[in-house]
Amino acid sequence: MSDEKGKSLGRESGKPRAFTALPEHVATPRPGQPERNTIPIIQRSKIGNNRLSHNALRWHVELHLPKCPELTGADMAIFSVYVVNKAGGLIYQLDHYAPRSENEKTFSFPLDLVLKLHDERVVVAFGQRDSIRVGHAVLSINGIDVNGKYTADGKEVLEYLGNPTNYPVSIRFGRPRLSSNEKLMLASMFHSLFAIGSQLSPELGSSGIEMLETDTFKLHCFQTLTGIKFVVLADPRQAGIESLLRKIYEIYSDFALKNPFYSLEMPIRCELFDQNLKLALEVAEKAGPFGPGS
């Protein structure tokens, strides 16, 4: 059997060159990279003969089980918190995680990545290499943040990068973060799906969606009897989210509602709410996978 690194592939299939026969533009995820790209598995199974592709498939499945130190142990993370009001509008949002897939690299002219404007952002279209993947957006150039297709000081990104006199340039790539409009839209979409969830139920009086699970995160939702939804996105192994949701409800009732100048159903702009919420998130994270609750 091949080991996790796949070094013994040669021994197994009898064709050591199979490794280098893979298409170059498909990046292999390195250990330490939490994102698992499942597409290469499907592509590689079409390469070569059946015996080779079967072994190649098995090898790549093993490579895709990351033993990243980040995911085993210390870094139990709560990624974000959303609070949705009765009408489905987002009234509060907090991003708590440090993005792990950002890279800053220095480039010289010409740029071997193909960048294009997509959805108001400059994204990598071709030329995936190292840890810069297709779909990553330009986050900053020479330390100056990029907003959409312009940098913070007004220069147009594609134009700037097309000009050889601006090089060498240091560009930071990463998964594009959601803009606040997108978050608003997604929150109201979730609100509708929540309602659909309860209607699809074969039983009468069912609750809406309480948990949504994917391979990289779990979304927990708690709807109060008054119709406000608290949504927490966390690492799948993070425990104690149920009690965290109840705690966030308490913090909301204390610091948002009891603030006399806060109007109901409006965006929450209360410092104390922010501070106490962050404290609660830290406590929940420290409780880790062995905490009580789900």
Added chain:
Amino acid sequence: MSRPTNRRQDNHKIDWHLPSISSSASAHHMSRELFVLTYGALVAQLCKDYEKDEDVNKYLDRMGYDIGIRLVEDFLARSAVRKCRSYSETVDMIAQVAFKMYLGVTPSVSCSNTTENEFFLMLDKNPLVDFVEELPAGRCSLCYCNLLCGVIRGALEMVHLAAEVTFVQDRLKGDDVTEIGITFLKKLEDKKHKRKK
């Protein structure tokens, strides 16, 4: 809340290290006298500002409503109450849990003989009138504790139960007991979610 079983244990195991202002239900620390005196000052000022009793009552009710819509979330967050399945369960919850939590008294609940949507809360001890001897002359129809009616009305509205809440009897006006009447306006239909407190 659909899964109350875990909640009590969780609160014991995780120490949230939050400042004491955000403490559990049993520890709403506050000087009761200060609250009663503040309430008294509020009513006295309203009486000075408005000539008619109806106006004072109306404003007290409105203030109570604004308090009630926020207080209900605090109540729900702190007490692990489940959804109530009927109006009488709701009124029981108000009397036995909510009044106890916020005023420290437990009114007794009775149901009207005639209509099934009408309930009465009889308060033997009302902390708000601790220092009030009698209503001032010329203020015969003042509902001193009308704020409470507004609070209950606001709270019920937030959990989608429309109700009319008034003082049916008031000791300050000469009756034997103080009684709050809660009349639920809409008949309870079989809606899928959000029908109870």
